[in-house]
Amino acid sequence: MEHTLPTPRQTPSYLNLFTYLTANPSLKLSRQLHAHIILTHSSVSVHALFNHLIHTHPSSLLFNAVIRAYAQVGHYQQTLKLYSQMLSMGLCRPHYFTFTFPFLLKACAGLSLVQTGKCVHAHCLGFGFQRDLYVGSSLVNMYAKCGELADARDLFDEMPVRDVSAWNAFISGCMRSGMIRWAEDFFRRMERRNVLSWTAMISGYAQNGLPNKALSMFEEMSIGGGGSGVRPNWVTVMSVLPACAHSAALEQGKRIHHYASSVGLDRNSSVQTALIAMYAKCGSLVEARHSFDKLVPKGVVAWNTMITAYASHGKGAETISTFEDMIRAKVQPDFITFTGLLSGCSHSGLVEIGLRYFNDMEQVYSVEPRVEHYACVVDLLSRAGRLQEAKELIDQMPMQPSASVWGAVLAACRMHKNLEIGERAAKELFVLEPENIGNYVLLSNMYAEFGKWEEVDKLRGVVKSLGLKKKPGCSWTEINGRAHLFLGGDVLHQQAKEIYKLLEALPKQMKASGYVPDTKFALHDVSEEEKEHNLSTHSEKLAIAFGLLNTSPGTVLRVTKNLRICGDCHSAIKFISRIYDREIVVRDVNRFHHFQDGSCSCGDYW
Template structure:
């Protein structure tokens, strides 16, 4: 619980937030009565200095404990982000009434101080001199309640006949939604005698969090009226469950309905755009935020940086970064991670150095970005030093993600045995992702004995996932052990595990098109395959030979060549070539890691066509220019 703070005109120790100028505050004209002071307080919420002046005036005039003045002061201190001052004033109040109790509980719940809010509620219930809680008290306490305690409050609200109150019922519904108890939320929703926008939105949120987007949309469509919050809730649901196209369609519908987006809407749209890699749509959203005069907070600017990095425009990301006046660690992290993602490792490390000079303390996310930068460039010495400095110089204990980065760095550099020893001896239990990274390194450097040992460990301990099975198939296919490849596929089928299908998208004229291997669904398929054949002839003239060892099927050589020829990346590039002006940069986005054959082909295509091709795969960006890639064939 917070300790009492010091107010103007009072004695005692200064609080950590005391104003250094409080002795020179000029009081308002006196004398002022309680009603006048209360009116002035209402008008001074946005100016903390004026609020302190009025509090001082109230103390000098003896009205500071008047119920109306006291209530207004407590609420105003909370509204400027000082619930500690609200609490100190509350503690000085003799026999607080129900409004003061409810207000102080609400203030703490609103500011995320859930433990303090619930402790106050408990004190209220246990004190014989306190008034009984009303509907507003219950709804405030429920905002701070985890689901187990919330169920107890549900029972208590029934005993006190408060469940019929719309605020209490809606707060309960929101509590069940936060706790992912869909069944209880729906039962409560169906029994509500009157449903508000807030209760509808809570039900939409509940279904969306649970991944049942069809029912979320059904409740959304049933709403008699909608506000920005409910649009945001459904949009966020689509985004969180990897349905970015549906999120953007919903956003366009929102605009057509005349609903004005807020900062939360734009944040959701930008996150959706980041998933799609749709730079044009991201720029449009940025421009819309400007024209709508949505405040460019550090959070919004950081999300813009992340969007521009993931959509392939470091220049725009830097422009936004430079526009931020007070850069926090999240903004710095976004640039470090962005540069690492684009293979500009030295730039990422330079930003880390600049961040240190700016006296901004790094976080665990900072080191994930820095270690990834080292991994993508093969900077083994630097990576080891950064990993060692985390705990030694910054007091940051490495997490599983940091071990994953250093294992990836060592594995890519061919130090597979060292990486294996690190995994076995680290203080954290390795997860399947970490083992998978090591398994991929075994395949890359053809360390088959260690690869099989790791694969057996994963299979025998039930730690395998689709990625593990695919990597193991790769290992056996590289050895020509087709019976083992077939066995692994049977295991996948028996386990109900399905390989994630490869998909590549490309944006042309602000429309995103998706391709899978051998795709014939596009209206321009005929033209795409004509272009593909023309490119294949030019590639053969340049000495290109298909890397058929990458095909994980026991097929004849011509069939393997055909399988490689129709990979989704190649189809997307061909569509880009016939759909855009000569010289235009082609940007494609692959949901999986690009294969070596497609990487080789894309380098040659950039040379043959004179086009810059930017490819984002699951791991990073590749910038292909004049036959070379930014990754230096190290990825």
């Protein structure tokens, strides 16, 4: 027989209905009750009605129901407030708490309130729930998410019976804290794994900068979870796609997309948004846009992802048009939207447009500028050579300038040869991030360009005394689904002989086309011949040469570099793209460069 809701005549009679639905959950009946409340109490919100009942007809059952409801929708502050209120009213019925403590602990974990969590733990002990499986797993989860892995491990070891959720909670906590070996050990020891177990490992690897391990585990899971029959769900797919983006593994990303499509997981909006980001970060804007266009409806995260994608590729006009489409779609922009928008203006030299958007942020769009927005505008002005204006903006900032702010100034000072402001920026950076050797290298390079070799030697002495080591330049490219890594001057690769033979032949062809090596990017006090040789062995050139040797004519070459591409390599790759009639996409630490027919998408503005 189909249940229908009785018609209550007085507000207090709702208590019986809430009690009934708590004990007998029914989505249909709950919606009927919600609709009835709206129709008969239009001036009273459901929240207000709950507050009314709690104050007029308080009961443990009602408090527990509301506490769980708040926790499930992420209203953690209100969850803990209600629990405190419940305790103050003396409504502590132990038999109702078995299913309430896990929600309280979830709230503590969500807010990273470990001390509050310890108080709830004490209450669990006081009510005798310390051996309850559900409560025990929630305690492990709370301590693990709050970074208290020792406490989480102790509780885990004391549990007489452990279900898969306790194992998963500890593995997730280990990955979140960077304790990868602990997580791997626990994963291996699990007798029974579910989709959350595999997903925790995959997302953990991706978040800890181990994309190859994340991809390898996804491959194993997608063919049946190592014999367990467990297969990826939409969360797993969404977790592994950033690993493809991190390593620029476009072919692997396409295979994951194909898998997701074959089982219907690509219909999930979060997966579709992750696909947009993956394709964009792997250098394929066309496929990123195709995934974006298929997404209906588009939320703010999807719009932000597409705006950021265009910005990172230096497509300023497309960045702006996408933002304007977002506004026309009546989607409210947030601070991430403007970070992408201003970055896009900066990379494309759209100074006045960028300044207008920055000025409109708060007044027109109700988004308060943050330090990252100031960093974008400082970068916008600095790249355009308006360094004095950038410095004045920094002096007017309502918050302390971050390292990204001064970093933008320092990089532009080298580009525009402004040593005075460059020294000021570098000194600020030495205080803000004393262990970042990149700042010392940039200033040292500026001194070298100005012929101030004594200052170069002083900086080298400081770097040596601090024990800092220069991050080696490396580049990688994916050929036939496999990543190939190259360090600067690499001679250990199995095809090193063929690579250097090709590179040795290139200068004659390029010089015949007008290429002149820019030896200021080989800033060692050595001969011009040695400088030219050093430039020819930069890692991105090695990766491109390898790609030319191992792909058929017309294949797009995609290279990722861990540092900023140097000016000489940028110039050389333009010539290579013309000589070999190839499209070459290079992603450096700042942005993408699309080289084709002797020119670059950045228009030499980078």
